[in-house]
Amino acid sequence: MATLKDVAKLACVDVSTVSRALNNTSYVHPETKKKIYAAVERLSYKPNLIAKSLRQGKRNAIGVVVPGINFSIFSEIVQGIELEARKLGYSIMICNTNDNPDSEEECLNRFRNGLVDGIIIASTGQNMRLLRDISASGIAVVQMVRKQDKEFSSVVADYDACGYEGVKYLYAKGCRHIGFINGPMDIIPYKERYRGYHRAMKECGCEEMVTESTQHLGDYFQDGYAGVAKLLEKDPELDAIIVAADLQGLGVIRALKERKIKIPDEIKVMSLTGHSIGSMMETTMTSMEMPAKEMGVRLTGMIVEHIDADADHQPNRQHVVFDASLVERETT
Structure with a gap:
């Protein structure tokens, strides 16, 4: 697999110049950029996005923890989350727990040690101490569907x-x-x-x-x-x-x-x-x-607001309640 050094060698420039050109952090002469891009294409170079995100301190990823998404309201909420996250420049990682507290704990630890900036969760309620620890470490937490802890923002239905x-x-x-x-x-x-x-x-x-x-x-x-x-x-x-x-x-x-x-x-x-x-x-x-997709959009906006805010100026907690509407069909 090609490295930044390989690109620099082929383009006959310093590694720092390649880095500046690819990240647009400072001026690089257009002709030099052209050579660097040609080298990138020839070598099929792919930047190490994980290392880059760690250096920048932001992953642009949101972890979503749900009991399951088959034939459930969570599938439509997750669609709303994913579509809005994409608009805001974020990807999502989904973890299904089957409402098992042990599986939930495993998911949370994976996200905690992995590459997410925030977690949206429909919690079992059995891992709230872990969630508070995760929040204290700087990873944003927002609750969906189930408001288990008033200390975290939430989006639920009535x-x-x-x-x-x-x-x-x-x-x-x-x-x-x-x-x-x-x-x-x-x-x-x-x-x-x-x-x-x-x-x-x-x-x-x-x-x-x-x-x-x-x-x-x-x-x-x-x-x-x-x-x-x-x-x-x-x-x-x-x-x-x-x-x-x-x-x-x-x-x-x-x-x-x-x-x-x-x-x-x-x-x-x-x-x-x-x-x-x-x-x-x-x-x-x-x-x-329930307005599931709208709930997903609201959840995403809230978690991104928490992620983007300075540590000393976090937004106030919000507890949003959506109304459901009666839809009459053949069974009544």
Whole structure:
């Protein structure tokens, strides 16, 4: 592999001249530059960007830590992050944790010792001390979807309102036996969705029926599929099912069709975390849609603002909450 010295030798100039020409740090005669560029092309020289970034103290890279991106809201948020990062001159590195704290710790240490200027994370909440250490070392941290620590800026959705408005919408449709298939309650968005569901059910005078995933690594499709039997066992008059995430909704729809229960005539189905897949299904699913790409854009702007700011003049912490909007489709 060609080196800076090889380029200098072929162009018959000093190494320092090659460096100045390639980095545009000071004047180099146009004819000399022409010879240097010709040597670079002939040798297929590629500068050591890692070493360069270390010397400059900036990597122009953002680490993104998510539970997963398959059939989830995180895939669309990450798209928003990547597109905005590219506009701002940054690349992104994605790490999937499957909501496993050990995998998350491994990802964070890799980013900490690697080449990122900032980390955007949907955390399990089990590695907050490590995140604070990383932040203290000068790497910016911003939370997405899950606000685990008020000391870090965050971008989330109003999950409580999603649960509340979901129940109110179904109640207005005539539903009185509204079941809820939730995710693990120790993860903040699921806890807040339940809180909104609980409040609305109480106001409507309806009895709660809730099943939840007990594992972070659970199969959400299976949670939805199995949840139908559990809810029907609790209340054979079940007339509506709310799911926390679209993938659970897919399981619900499959289970109802196998039981020959008509959607939406007999049981209505809606998701509290809308994803684009909901509009592409054979039976399109009503959902509370989050502005995922806009959330990604906002996250990127916030992390870059932290990265670019002087250490003594960091921007104030921001906790941004996006509203979801109800999109009515065939399942209701």
